[in-house]
Amino acid sequence: xxxxxxxxVTLVFAVILIGCTSDAQDAVKAQPIYDANPSHLWNRVxxxxxxxxxxxxxxxxxxxxxxxxxxxxxxxxxxKSFEDAIAVLDEFDREGGESLIEAPLKKAILQRDxxxxxNWLTQKPDTEEKQRLQTALAKVIRRLAxxxxxxxxxxxxxxxxxxxxxxxxxxxxxxxxxxxxxxxxFDAEGPWVCIGRSDGLIAxxxxxxxxxxxxxxxxxxxxxxxxxxxxxxxxxLLQLESFDQPYLIANPNEKSRRSIPLLPNAxxxxxxxxxxxxxxxxAMLIDSKGKIVASPITESIQLxxxxxxxxxxxxAMFNIEKARGNWAFFEFQFRRTDLLGPSPIGxxxxxxxxxxxxxxxxxxxxxxxxxxxxxxxxxLGSQPFDNNRASCIGCHQLPGLYSFNSLAGFQFGRLQISRxxxxxxxxxxxxKAASLPEIEAAAVQWKETQASWKRFxxxxxx
Ligand code: HEC
Numbered sequence: 001x002x003x004x005x006x007x008x009v010t011l012v013f014a015v016i017l018i019g020c021t022s023d024a025q026d027a028v029k030a031q032p033i034y035d036a037n038p039s040h041l042w043n044r045v046x047x048x049x050x051x052x053x054x055x056x057x058x059x060x061x062x063x064x065x066x067x068x069x070x071x072x073x074x075x076x077x078x079x080k081s082f083e084d085a086i087a088v089l090d091e092f093d094r095e096g097g098e099s100l101i102e103a104p105l106k107k108a109i110l111q112r113d114x115x116x117x118x119n120w121l122t123q124k125p126d127t128e129e130k131q132r133l134q135t136a137l138a139k140v141i142r143r144l145a146x147x148x149x150x151x152x153x154x155x156x157x158x159x160x161x162x163x164x165x166x167x168x169x170x171x172x173x174x175x176x177x178x179x180x181x182x183x184x185x186f187d188a189e190g191p192w193v194c195i196g197r198s199d200g201l202i203a204x205x206x207x208x209x210x211x212x213x214x215x216x217x218x219x220x221x222x223x224x225x226x227x228x229x230x231x232x233x234x235x236x237l238l239q240l241e242s243f244d245q246p247y248l249i250a251n252p253n254e255k256s257r258r259s260i261p262l263l264p265n266a267x268x269x270x271x272x273x274x275x276x277x278x279x280x281x282x283a284m285l286i287d288s289k290g291k292i293v294a295s296p297i298t299e300s301i302q303l304x305x306x307x308x309x310x311x312x313x314x315x316a317m318f319n320i321e322k323a324r325g326n327w328a329f330f331e332f333q334f335r336r337t338d339l340l341g342p343s344p345i346g347x348x349x350x351x352x353x354x355x356x357x358x359x360x361x362x363x364x365x366x367x368x369x370x371x372x373x374x375x376x377x378x379x380l381g382s383q384p385f386d387n388n389r390a391s392c393i394g395c396h397q398l399p400g401l402y403s404f405n406s407l408a409g410f411q412f413g414r415l416q417i418s419r420x421x422x423x424x425x426x427x428x429x430x431x432k433a434a435s436l437p438e439i440e441a442a443a444v445q446w447k448e449t450q451a452s453w454k455r456f457x458x459x460x461x462x
Contacts, residue, residue: 033063033336034106041088041097042110045140048084049076049117052368055378060356060368065300065333066215067113068356069120071364076117077129089136098143104150108295109336111144112217112283118460120214122452138459145288151295157334158185158280158298160346167349171276171305176328177389179349181301185223185278186436192223192278193233195406196434201446203279205411206360209450213360216452217284219294219443221436222406227274237431239269248409256315262415263313264402270310271400278303282440284447290461292447294440298347303330304392310400323397331388351389356382361395406431 034042050061052068052075061068069075076085091097098107118137124130146154162169167179184190196202203220205212226233248262271277283297305328311317332347339346356367356379363372363384371381385391395411396403405411447453 033340034101034110040100041092041095042101042106044088045092045097046110046113048081048088050113054368060379063335063337064355066358067117067120068358068368069117069214070358070362070366071123071211071214073120073366073369075366075368076121076133077124077127082129082133086132086136089133089140093136093139093143096143097140103340104146105154106340107144107146108151108154108283108285108297109340111141111146111285112295112297114141114144115217115284115286116215118456119217119452122455123209123214134456134459138456141286141460142290145286145290148287148289148291148293151285151287151293154296155344156186156296156298157339157344157346158301159296160339160344161298161332162346164343164345166345171274171328173274173307176305176307177351179351180330181332181347181349182225182276182278182303185280185301188435189230191229191233192225193230193237193433194436194439195222195224195237195431196438196442197430198432199430201442202434202439203406205405206279206281207443207446209452211364213362215359216450217292217447218299219282219284219440221278221280221282221439223278223280225276227272234433236269236271237433240431243268247407248415251315253315260315260318260415263315264398264410264415266313268401271306271404273306273309275306275400276303277404284444286460290457292444292453292457294444297334299334301330301332301347302392303332304328304396304403305330306400308399310402313402317398317402320393320397323393323399326399327392327396327403329389329392329396331392352387354380354383354385354387357384357391 032038032040032043033046034040037043047062050067051059052061053059075081101107114137118134118141121130121134121137161181162183167181169181169183171180171182172178182192185192186194201207202222206220207213207216209216224233224236226236245265245267247265247268249265251257251260251263279302280298281300283295283299285293285295287293306326307328308326316322330349330351333350334346335348338344338348357363365372367382371378372384373381375381395405398410401407402410402415409415448457
Protein backbone atom coordinates (compact mmCIF):
# COMPACT_ATOMS: atom_id res chain seq x y z
CA UNK A 1 0.00 0.00 0.00
CA UNK A 2 2.76 2.37 1.05
CA UNK A 3 4.64 1.53 -2.11
CA UNK A 4 1.49 2.25 -4.13
CA UNK A 5 1.03 5.65 -2.44
CA UNK A 6 4.68 6.48 -2.98
CA UNK A 7 4.39 5.52 -6.65
CA UNK A 8 1.32 7.72 -6.99
CA VAL A 9 3.06 10.64 -5.31
CA THR A 10 6.09 10.18 -7.57
CA LEU A 11 3.81 10.04 -10.59
CA VAL A 12 2.00 13.21 -9.55
CA PHE A 13 5.33 14.96 -9.03
CA ALA A 14 6.59 13.69 -12.35
CA VAL A 15 3.49 15.04 -14.10
CA ILE A 16 3.83 18.41 -12.36
CA LEU A 17 7.51 18.50 -13.22
CA ILE A 18 6.98 17.59 -16.87
CA GLY A 19 4.19 20.17 -17.05
CA CYS A 20 6.41 22.90 -15.66
CA THR A 21 9.49 22.04 -17.61
CA SER A 22 7.57 21.73 -20.83
CA ASP A 23 5.99 25.08 -20.05
CA ALA A 24 9.24 26.67 -18.99
CA GLN A 25 11.16 25.05 -21.81
CA ASP A 26 8.47 25.98 -24.30
CA ALA A 27 8.72 29.59 -23.27
CA VAL A 28 12.52 29.57 -23.43
CA LYS A 29 12.65 27.17 -26.36
CA ALA A 30 11.43 30.10 -28.44
CA GLN A 31 13.64 30.46 -31.48
CA PRO A 32 16.89 32.16 -30.59
CA ILE A 33 16.10 35.48 -32.21
CA TYR A 34 18.71 37.75 -30.67
CA ASP A 35 21.49 35.33 -29.73
CA ALA A 36 22.26 31.67 -30.47
CA ASN A 37 21.90 30.91 -26.78
CA PRO A 38 18.19 30.46 -26.05
CA SER A 39 18.65 31.59 -22.44
CA HIS A 40 20.30 34.86 -23.42
CA LEU A 41 18.57 37.69 -21.55
CA TRP A 42 17.23 39.26 -24.76
CA ASN A 43 15.74 35.95 -25.93
CA ARG A 44 14.09 35.57 -22.54
CA VAL A 45 12.61 39.09 -22.69
CA UNK A 46 11.30 38.30 -26.17
CA UNK A 47 9.84 34.94 -25.10
CA UNK A 48 8.18 36.29 -21.95
CA UNK A 49 6.32 39.02 -23.89
CA UNK A 50 5.59 37.35 -27.21
CA UNK A 51 5.44 33.58 -26.80
CA UNK A 52 2.35 31.80 -25.62
CA UNK A 53 1.79 28.13 -24.90
CA UNK A 54 -1.47 26.83 -26.34
CA UNK A 55 -3.84 24.27 -24.82
CA UNK A 56 -2.03 21.77 -27.09
CA UNK A 57 1.24 22.40 -25.21
CA UNK A 58 2.90 24.01 -28.23
CA UNK A 59 4.54 27.43 -28.27
CA UNK A 60 3.13 30.12 -30.56
CA UNK A 61 4.04 33.68 -31.38
CA UNK A 62 7.84 33.33 -31.53
CA UNK A 63 8.11 35.25 -34.76
CA UNK A 64 4.92 36.86 -35.95
CA UNK A 65 3.93 40.42 -36.86
CA UNK A 66 2.13 41.24 -33.62
CA UNK A 67 1.99 39.92 -30.06
CA UNK A 68 -0.70 37.31 -29.39
CA UNK A 69 -2.77 39.75 -27.35
CA UNK A 70 -6.37 40.79 -27.82
CA UNK A 71 -8.68 43.38 -26.30
CA UNK A 72 -9.92 40.95 -23.62
CA UNK A 73 -6.57 39.21 -22.93
CA UNK A 74 -5.59 38.78 -19.31
CA UNK A 75 -2.30 37.17 -20.33
CA UNK A 76 0.71 39.10 -18.94
CA UNK A 77 -1.57 40.66 -16.36
CA UNK A 78 -1.95 37.79 -13.94
CA UNK A 79 -0.34 34.55 -12.75
CA LYS A 80 2.90 33.14 -14.06
CA SER A 81 2.95 35.10 -17.32
CA PHE A 82 2.79 38.35 -15.32
CA GLU A 83 5.51 37.27 -12.91
CA ASP A 84 7.79 36.04 -15.73
CA ALA A 85 7.30 39.22 -17.74
CA ILE A 86 8.10 41.46 -14.78
CA ALA A 87 11.06 39.36 -13.59
CA VAL A 88 12.86 39.38 -16.89
CA LEU A 89 12.18 43.09 -17.56
CA ASP A 90 13.45 43.95 -14.08
CA GLU A 91 16.54 41.83 -14.72
CA PHE A 92 17.14 43.71 -17.98
CA ASP A 93 16.84 47.04 -16.19
CA ARG A 94 19.01 45.99 -13.24
CA GLU A 95 21.75 44.45 -15.36
CA GLY A 96 21.72 47.14 -18.07
CA GLY A 97 20.70 44.49 -20.62
CA GLU A 98 21.07 46.91 -23.53
CA SER A 99 24.86 46.61 -23.32
CA LEU A 100 24.73 42.86 -24.07
CA ILE A 101 23.94 43.49 -27.74
CA GLU A 102 25.21 46.36 -29.87
CA ALA A 103 23.35 45.91 -33.17
CA PRO A 104 20.96 48.87 -33.64
CA LEU A 105 18.52 46.78 -35.70
CA LYS A 106 18.14 44.28 -32.85
CA LYS A 107 17.54 47.12 -30.39
CA ALA A 108 14.96 48.59 -32.73
CA ILE A 109 13.06 45.32 -33.16
CA LEU A 110 12.98 44.48 -29.47
CA GLN A 111 11.87 48.02 -28.61
CA ARG A 112 9.16 47.89 -31.27
CA ASP A 113 7.83 44.61 -29.90
CA UNK A 114 7.79 45.84 -26.31
CA UNK A 115 6.06 49.04 -27.37
CA UNK A 116 3.32 47.02 -29.09
CA UNK A 117 2.71 45.21 -25.79
CA UNK A 118 2.76 48.56 -23.94
CA ASN A 119 0.34 50.07 -26.48
CA TRP A 120 -2.08 47.18 -25.94
CA LEU A 121 -1.76 47.73 -22.18
CA THR A 122 -2.86 51.36 -22.45
CA GLN A 123 -6.30 50.13 -23.52
CA LYS A 124 -6.69 47.82 -20.50
CA PRO A 125 -8.48 48.85 -17.28
CA ASP A 126 -6.21 50.38 -14.65
CA THR A 127 -4.94 47.80 -12.17
CA GLU A 128 -1.83 47.44 -10.04
CA GLU A 129 -0.49 44.75 -12.39
CA LYS A 130 -0.98 46.95 -15.43
CA GLN A 131 0.85 49.77 -13.69
CA ARG A 132 3.78 47.52 -12.79
CA LEU A 133 4.08 46.01 -16.25
CA GLN A 134 3.80 49.39 -17.95
CA THR A 135 6.53 50.86 -15.77
CA ALA A 136 8.82 47.86 -16.32
CA LEU A 137 8.25 48.00 -20.10
CA ALA A 138 8.90 51.74 -20.19
CA LYS A 139 12.27 51.32 -18.44
CA VAL A 140 13.47 48.71 -20.93
CA ILE A 141 12.06 50.64 -23.88
CA ARG A 142 14.12 53.65 -22.76
CA ARG A 143 17.23 51.51 -22.39
CA LEU A 144 16.81 50.19 -25.93
CA ALA A 145 16.25 53.63 -27.47
CA UNK A 146 18.42 54.67 -30.42
CA UNK A 147 19.25 58.22 -31.43
CA UNK A 148 17.13 59.62 -34.27
CA UNK A 149 20.24 59.48 -36.50
CA UNK A 150 20.65 55.78 -35.75
CA UNK A 151 16.97 55.17 -36.50
CA UNK A 152 17.28 56.94 -39.83
CA UNK A 153 20.15 54.61 -40.79
CA UNK A 154 18.27 51.39 -39.98
CA UNK A 155 17.78 49.10 -42.96
CA UNK A 156 14.46 48.96 -44.81
CA UNK A 157 13.15 45.41 -44.86
CA UNK A 158 11.25 46.14 -48.08
CA UNK A 159 14.47 47.21 -49.83
CA UNK A 160 16.11 44.04 -48.48
CA UNK A 161 13.27 41.92 -49.83
CA UNK A 162 13.53 43.51 -53.27
CA UNK A 163 17.31 43.03 -53.29
CA UNK A 164 16.99 39.40 -52.17
CA UNK A 165 14.88 38.70 -55.29
CA UNK A 166 13.22 35.73 -53.62
CA UNK A 167 9.96 36.38 -55.43
CA UNK A 168 9.03 37.78 -58.81
CA UNK A 169 8.65 41.54 -59.17
CA UNK A 170 5.72 41.26 -61.59
CA UNK A 171 2.15 40.16 -61.11
CA UNK A 172 1.31 37.16 -63.30
CA UNK A 173 -2.35 37.36 -64.37
CA UNK A 174 -2.26 33.69 -65.41
CA UNK A 175 -1.18 32.64 -61.90
CA UNK A 176 -2.91 35.15 -59.62
CA UNK A 177 -1.69 33.54 -56.41
CA UNK A 178 1.93 33.37 -57.52
CA UNK A 179 3.98 35.42 -55.10
CA UNK A 180 5.11 38.81 -56.35
CA UNK A 181 6.55 41.89 -54.71
CA UNK A 182 6.62 45.08 -56.79
CA UNK A 183 9.81 47.11 -56.99
CA UNK A 184 10.10 50.94 -56.74
CA UNK A 185 7.25 51.25 -54.24
CA PHE A 186 8.88 54.21 -52.49
CA ASP A 187 10.54 55.85 -55.51
CA ALA A 188 9.37 59.45 -55.47
CA GLU A 189 9.22 59.58 -59.28
CA GLY A 190 8.50 55.89 -59.90
CA PRO A 191 5.28 54.28 -61.15
CA TRP A 192 3.75 54.04 -57.67
CA VAL A 193 2.07 57.17 -56.31
CA CYS A 194 2.04 57.59 -52.56
CA ILE A 195 -1.37 58.95 -51.56
CA GLY A 196 -1.81 61.59 -48.90
CA ARG A 197 -4.82 63.52 -47.68
CA SER A 198 -5.08 67.19 -47.07
CA ASP A 199 -8.11 66.64 -44.82
CA GLY A 200 -6.59 64.22 -42.31
CA LEU A 201 -4.71 61.04 -41.75
CA ILE A 202 -4.20 58.34 -44.37
CA ALA A 203 -5.54 54.88 -43.32
CA UNK A 204 -7.44 56.26 -40.31
CA UNK A 205 -9.29 52.98 -39.72
CA UNK A 206 -6.06 51.06 -39.12
CA UNK A 207 -5.00 53.67 -36.59
CA UNK A 208 -8.21 54.03 -34.66
CA UNK A 209 -7.56 53.45 -31.00
CA UNK A 210 -11.03 52.57 -29.75
CA UNK A 211 -12.07 49.11 -30.82
CA UNK A 212 -10.14 48.94 -34.08
CA UNK A 213 -6.66 47.90 -33.01
CA UNK A 214 -4.49 47.71 -29.91
CA UNK A 215 -1.38 48.07 -32.10
CA UNK A 216 -1.32 51.58 -33.49
CA UNK A 217 2.39 52.41 -33.34
CA UNK A 218 2.96 52.30 -37.08
CA UNK A 219 2.99 54.57 -40.09
CA UNK A 220 0.63 53.41 -42.85
CA UNK A 221 1.18 54.32 -46.49
CA UNK A 222 -1.19 53.81 -49.37
CA UNK A 223 0.34 53.49 -52.81
CA UNK A 224 -1.44 53.23 -56.13
CA UNK A 225 -0.24 52.19 -59.56
CA UNK A 226 -2.46 52.29 -62.61
CA UNK A 227 -1.23 50.10 -65.48
CA UNK A 228 -0.44 53.13 -67.67
CA UNK A 229 2.05 54.46 -65.10
CA UNK A 230 2.65 57.48 -62.87
CA UNK A 231 1.11 60.16 -65.08
CA UNK A 232 -2.14 58.17 -65.42
CA UNK A 233 -2.26 57.56 -61.68
CA UNK A 234 -1.78 61.27 -60.93
CA UNK A 235 -4.47 62.09 -63.47
CA UNK A 236 -6.83 59.67 -61.72
CA LEU A 237 -6.26 61.44 -58.36
CA LEU A 238 -7.01 64.81 -59.96
CA GLN A 239 -10.22 63.45 -61.50
CA LEU A 240 -11.29 62.05 -58.14
CA GLU A 241 -10.57 65.32 -56.41
CA SER A 242 -12.55 67.35 -58.91
CA PHE A 243 -15.50 64.90 -59.03
CA ASP A 244 -18.41 67.05 -57.93
CA GLN A 245 -21.28 64.57 -57.90
CA PRO A 246 -22.30 62.30 -55.02
CA TYR A 247 -20.13 59.21 -54.69
CA LEU A 248 -23.05 57.01 -53.78
CA ILE A 249 -26.48 57.00 -55.36
CA ALA A 250 -29.73 55.26 -54.41
CA ASN A 251 -29.99 51.80 -55.96
CA PRO A 252 -32.45 52.30 -58.87
CA ASN A 253 -33.50 48.64 -58.76
CA GLU A 254 -36.57 48.39 -56.56
CA LYS A 255 -36.20 44.66 -55.93
CA SER A 256 -32.66 44.79 -54.54
CA ARG A 257 -32.95 48.23 -52.93
CA ARG A 258 -34.09 46.74 -49.63
CA SER A 259 -30.89 44.81 -49.04
CA ILE A 260 -28.59 47.07 -51.08
CA PRO A 261 -29.83 50.63 -50.72
CA LEU A 262 -26.80 52.34 -52.26
CA LEU A 263 -24.57 51.87 -55.30
CA PRO A 264 -21.41 53.68 -56.39
CA ASN A 265 -22.01 56.49 -58.84
CA ALA A 266 -21.23 55.05 -62.29
CA UNK A 267 -19.71 58.39 -63.31
CA UNK A 268 -16.81 58.02 -60.83
CA UNK A 269 -13.38 57.72 -62.46
CA UNK A 270 -12.39 54.06 -62.47
CA UNK A 271 -9.33 51.90 -62.03
CA UNK A 272 -8.58 49.81 -65.11
CA UNK A 273 -7.90 46.07 -64.95
CA UNK A 274 -4.33 45.48 -63.72
CA UNK A 275 -4.37 48.41 -61.27
CA UNK A 276 -2.35 47.68 -58.14
CA UNK A 277 -2.77 49.16 -54.70
CA UNK A 278 -0.63 48.65 -51.60
CA UNK A 279 -1.02 49.26 -47.89
CA UNK A 280 2.43 49.48 -46.31
CA UNK A 281 2.99 49.45 -42.57
CA UNK A 282 6.26 50.76 -41.12
CA ALA A 283 7.42 50.74 -37.50
CA MET A 284 7.46 53.80 -35.29
CA LEU A 285 10.15 53.83 -32.60
CA ILE A 286 10.86 55.90 -29.49
CA ASP A 287 14.22 57.65 -29.75
CA SER A 288 16.73 58.39 -26.99
CA LYS A 289 15.06 61.77 -26.37
CA GLY A 290 11.71 60.04 -25.77
CA LYS A 291 10.27 61.26 -29.07
CA ILE A 292 8.29 59.19 -31.57
CA VAL A 293 10.23 58.66 -34.78
CA ALA A 294 9.18 56.96 -38.04
CA SER A 295 11.69 54.22 -38.86
CA PRO A 296 12.52 52.70 -42.26
CA ILE A 297 11.57 49.21 -41.03
CA THR A 298 8.73 47.91 -43.18
CA GLU A 299 6.59 45.60 -41.05
CA SER A 300 4.10 44.48 -43.66
CA ILE A 301 2.75 45.10 -47.15
CA GLN A 302 -0.77 44.19 -48.23
CA LEU A 303 -1.38 44.20 -51.96
CA UNK A 304 -4.41 44.03 -54.21
CA UNK A 305 -4.29 43.65 -57.97
CA UNK A 306 -7.44 44.15 -60.05
CA UNK A 307 -8.20 41.14 -62.18
CA UNK A 308 -11.36 42.42 -63.86
CA UNK A 309 -12.59 45.50 -65.65
CA UNK A 310 -14.93 47.62 -63.55
CA UNK A 311 -18.56 46.71 -64.33
CA UNK A 312 -21.46 49.15 -64.36
CA UNK A 313 -22.44 49.29 -60.67
CA UNK A 314 -25.33 46.97 -59.80
CA UNK A 315 -26.47 44.78 -56.94
CA ALA A 316 -24.81 41.80 -58.71
CA MET A 317 -21.47 43.18 -57.50
CA PHE A 318 -22.40 42.08 -54.00
CA ASN A 319 -22.55 38.41 -54.88
CA ILE A 320 -19.61 37.09 -52.90
CA GLU A 321 -18.99 34.09 -55.18
CA LYS A 322 -18.76 36.31 -58.26
CA ALA A 323 -16.60 38.75 -56.31
CA ARG A 324 -13.91 36.11 -55.81
CA GLY A 325 -12.50 36.79 -59.25
CA ASN A 326 -12.21 40.56 -58.76
CA TRP A 327 -8.89 40.67 -56.98
CA ALA A 328 -5.58 38.99 -56.37
CA PHE A 329 -4.59 39.48 -52.73
CA PHE A 330 -1.14 39.27 -51.14
CA GLU A 331 0.36 39.91 -47.77
CA PHE A 332 4.05 40.22 -46.90
CA GLN A 333 5.29 40.47 -43.32
CA PHE A 334 8.70 40.85 -41.72
CA ARG A 335 10.07 38.02 -39.63
CA ARG A 336 12.73 38.62 -36.99
CA THR A 337 14.54 35.43 -37.94
CA ASP A 338 14.81 36.63 -41.55
CA LEU A 339 15.68 40.18 -40.72
CA LEU A 340 18.31 39.47 -38.10
CA GLY A 341 19.69 36.25 -39.60
CA PRO A 342 22.82 35.83 -41.73
CA SER A 343 21.07 36.14 -45.13
CA PRO A 344 18.24 38.61 -44.59
CA ILE A 345 15.29 38.41 -46.97
CA GLY A 346 13.45 41.24 -45.26
CA UNK A 347 9.84 40.31 -45.91
CA UNK A 348 8.10 36.99 -46.33
CA UNK A 349 5.01 36.19 -48.37
CA UNK A 350 2.51 35.03 -45.75
CA UNK A 351 -0.56 35.09 -48.04
CA UNK A 352 -1.02 31.31 -47.84
CA UNK A 353 -0.20 31.00 -44.11
CA UNK A 354 -2.86 30.18 -41.59
CA UNK A 355 -2.45 32.36 -38.51
CA UNK A 356 -4.24 33.87 -35.56
CA UNK A 357 -6.03 37.14 -36.22
CA UNK A 358 -4.68 39.96 -34.07
CA UNK A 359 -4.60 43.73 -34.38
CA UNK A 360 -6.80 45.54 -36.87
CA UNK A 361 -10.48 44.54 -36.55
CA UNK A 362 -9.74 41.25 -34.83
CA UNK A 363 -12.14 39.52 -32.45
CA UNK A 364 -11.82 40.89 -28.91
CA UNK A 365 -11.67 37.49 -27.16
CA UNK A 366 -8.28 36.03 -26.29
CA UNK A 367 -7.61 33.31 -28.86
CA UNK A 368 -5.82 31.15 -26.26
CA UNK A 369 -8.40 31.38 -23.50
CA UNK A 370 -11.58 31.55 -25.55
CA UNK A 371 -11.59 30.40 -29.18
CA UNK A 372 -13.79 32.50 -31.51
CA UNK A 373 -14.82 29.21 -33.21
CA UNK A 374 -15.05 26.86 -30.22
CA UNK A 375 -16.26 23.86 -32.27
CA UNK A 376 -12.84 23.47 -33.90
CA UNK A 377 -9.76 22.18 -32.05
CA UNK A 378 -6.97 24.57 -31.09
CA UNK A 379 -5.34 26.31 -32.89
CA LEU A 380 -7.80 26.10 -35.81
CA GLY A 381 -10.71 27.36 -33.70
CA SER A 382 -8.67 30.46 -32.92
CA GLN A 383 -7.57 31.05 -36.52
CA PRO A 384 -10.75 32.28 -38.20
CA PHE A 385 -9.48 32.16 -41.80
CA ASP A 386 -8.03 29.33 -43.89
CA ASN A 387 -5.14 31.67 -44.64
CA ASN A 388 -4.28 35.37 -44.59
CA ARG A 389 -5.36 35.82 -48.20
CA ALA A 390 -8.82 34.44 -47.46
CA SER A 391 -9.45 37.23 -44.95
CA CYS A 392 -9.20 40.09 -47.47
CA ILE A 393 -12.40 39.53 -49.42
CA GLY A 394 -14.56 40.23 -46.36
CA CYS A 395 -13.70 43.92 -46.64
CA HIS A 396 -12.54 44.22 -50.26
CA GLN A 397 -15.02 42.27 -52.33
CA LEU A 398 -16.22 44.96 -54.71
CA PRO A 399 -14.40 45.50 -58.01
CA GLY A 400 -11.89 48.27 -58.59
CA LEU A 401 -12.27 51.65 -56.99
CA TYR A 402 -15.41 50.47 -55.18
CA SER A 403 -13.13 48.44 -52.87
CA PHE A 404 -10.95 51.46 -52.15
CA ASN A 405 -11.74 51.41 -48.46
CA SER A 406 -9.95 54.70 -47.97
CA LEU A 407 -13.02 56.38 -49.41
CA ALA A 408 -15.39 57.02 -46.53
CA GLY A 409 -18.71 55.48 -47.49
CA PHE A 410 -16.96 52.61 -49.35
CA GLN A 411 -15.56 50.94 -46.28
CA PHE A 412 -15.49 47.28 -45.35
CA GLY A 413 -17.08 46.03 -48.56
CA ARG A 414 -20.34 47.76 -47.71
CA LEU A 415 -21.54 51.01 -49.09
CA GLN A 416 -22.89 53.09 -46.31
CA ILE A 417 -23.23 56.58 -45.09
CA SER A 418 -22.99 57.61 -41.51
CA ARG A 419 -26.15 58.82 -39.82
CA UNK A 420 -25.11 62.45 -39.81
CA UNK A 421 -24.29 62.59 -43.52
CA UNK A 422 -26.32 62.28 -46.67
CA UNK A 423 -25.00 60.46 -49.75
CA UNK A 424 -24.48 63.83 -51.39
CA UNK A 425 -22.03 64.85 -48.71
CA UNK A 426 -19.66 61.92 -49.30
CA UNK A 427 -16.69 63.33 -51.14
CA UNK A 428 -15.02 65.13 -52.72
CA UNK A 429 -11.88 63.57 -51.33
CA UNK A 430 -8.78 65.46 -50.53
CA UNK A 431 -6.41 62.83 -51.91
CA LYS A 432 -3.19 64.06 -53.41
CA ALA A 433 0.22 62.69 -54.24
CA ALA A 434 2.39 62.93 -51.14
CA SER A 435 5.96 62.15 -50.19
CA LEU A 436 6.97 59.47 -47.74
CA PRO A 437 8.31 62.05 -45.21
CA GLU A 438 5.00 63.94 -45.36
CA ILE A 439 3.01 60.81 -44.54
CA GLU A 440 5.46 59.89 -41.77
CA ALA A 441 5.28 63.34 -40.21
CA ALA A 442 1.46 63.30 -40.26
CA ALA A 443 1.34 59.83 -38.66
CA VAL A 444 3.83 60.75 -35.92
CA GLN A 445 1.96 63.97 -35.21
CA TRP A 446 -1.26 62.01 -34.99
CA LYS A 447 0.23 59.43 -32.63
CA GLU A 448 1.52 62.17 -30.32
CA THR A 449 -2.04 63.32 -29.72
CA GLN A 450 -3.51 59.87 -29.09
CA ALA A 451 -4.64 58.58 -25.71
CA SER A 452 -2.16 55.69 -25.88
CA TRP A 453 0.79 58.05 -26.14
CA LYS A 454 -0.57 60.47 -23.59
CA ARG A 455 -0.68 57.55 -21.15
CA PHE A 456 2.52 55.77 -22.06
CA UNK A 457 4.70 58.56 -23.46
CA UNK A 458 5.07 60.15 -20.05
CA UNK A 459 6.50 56.91 -18.67
CA UNK A 460 8.75 56.32 -21.66
CA UNK A 461 10.11 59.86 -21.31
CA UNK A 462 10.86 59.79 -17.64
C1 HEC B 1 -11.70 44.12 -41.53
C2 HEC B 1 -11.69 44.72 -42.83
C3 HEC B 1 -10.45 44.56 -43.68
C4 HEC B 1 -9.80 43.40 -44.00
C5 HEC B 1 -10.09 41.99 -43.55
C6 HEC B 1 -8.74 43.79 -44.92
N1 HEC B 1 -8.78 45.14 -45.13
FE1 HEC B 1 -7.63 46.17 -46.42
N2 HEC B 1 -8.44 47.91 -45.74
C7 HEC B 1 -9.50 48.02 -44.87
C8 HEC B 1 -9.79 49.43 -44.64
C9 HEC B 1 -10.89 49.99 -43.77
C10 HEC B 1 -8.87 50.15 -45.42
C11 HEC B 1 -8.77 51.68 -45.57
C12 HEC B 1 -7.59 52.25 -44.86
C13 HEC B 1 -7.93 52.79 -43.47
O1 HEC B 1 -8.75 53.68 -43.34
O2 HEC B 1 -7.28 52.30 -42.50
C14 HEC B 1 -8.05 49.16 -46.12
C15 HEC B 1 -7.05 49.49 -46.99
C16 HEC B 1 -6.35 48.58 -47.76
C17 HEC B 1 -5.46 48.93 -48.83
C18 HEC B 1 -5.16 50.35 -49.28
C19 HEC B 1 -6.15 50.79 -50.34
C20 HEC B 1 -7.57 50.94 -49.86
O3 HEC B 1 -8.40 50.10 -50.18
O4 HEC B 1 -7.85 51.91 -49.13
C21 HEC B 1 -4.96 47.77 -49.32
C22 HEC B 1 -4.00 47.60 -50.48
C23 HEC B 1 -5.55 46.67 -48.59
N3 HEC B 1 -6.40 47.20 -47.63
C24 HEC B 1 -5.30 45.34 -48.80
C25 HEC B 1 -5.81 44.31 -48.02
C26 HEC B 1 -5.41 42.92 -48.13
C27 HEC B 1 -4.42 42.36 -49.14
C28 HEC B 1 -6.10 42.25 -47.17
C29 HEC B 1 -5.98 40.80 -46.79
C30 HEC B 1 -4.65 40.33 -46.48
C31 HEC B 1 -6.95 43.21 -46.48
N4 HEC B 1 -6.74 44.45 -47.02
C32 HEC B 1 -7.84 42.89 -45.47
C33 HEC B 1 -10.19 46.99 -44.31
C34 HEC B 1 -9.80 45.65 -44.39
